[in-house]
Amino acid sequence: MGTIDCSLFFLEVHESEIPWLKIFVRRPVREFSKCTAEEKTAVWNALDLIEREMLTYYHPDKINIASFGNMLPQVHWHIMARFKEDSYFPEPMWGEKQRESTLKLPPMEPLIETLGVKLSSAFC
């Protein structure tokens, strides 16, 4: 699966047992508060849209969102659909492994296709 390219940001799939997307701000910027108002709004709207589409498509137990960038100091956000059966729940995906995952999820391609259409018509 490729990326989704918008003018202010792009989206990447993070390979994982769970549905996990990353939004990268395109302009080199280290902290989110240093983004322009347009970049902030675009990212918040994209996170909101992705969360809603993930909830509809996967019916997860929880959505998780995070922006760290300690290793890669370029503003990027993680958004993940979490399930009671995934390997880390209820820990964050960066926490201690809890079990072997027994997740069976539908393919991600239709979600990415929907996001591509909705993001490009709204925010790209």
Place this chain on the structure above:
Amino acid sequence: MGTIDCSLFFLEVHESEIPWLKIFVRRPVREFSKCTAEEKTAVWNALDLIEREMLTYYHPDKINIASFGNMLPQVHWHIMARFKEDSYFPEPMWGEKQRESTLKLPPMEPLIETLGVKLSSAFC
């Protein structure tokens, strides 16, 4: 240190070796996309303000932001000032401990006081 109370959200200090605040949406709501437009804007503006004040006051190496809620499914956001010398850097605070912290930070009270004034005049 007490909380900072606004109409749509409140702020709590999370006891930690690092500066760590939590923003709780006041209305019972499980996922951020289910918040009202006013709640979302208030939280984003508060995160933006807190990040800028933390950068000015502590000069951290990175700001980290996260919203999980897997254990406590009530929308809340974590915002943390991270330092190369803290116990977990560059891992998230939920990751593996890297070292014994040698952090020496100024007291948090002046930051909380500033945030109280600026939040209440802007978003509370």
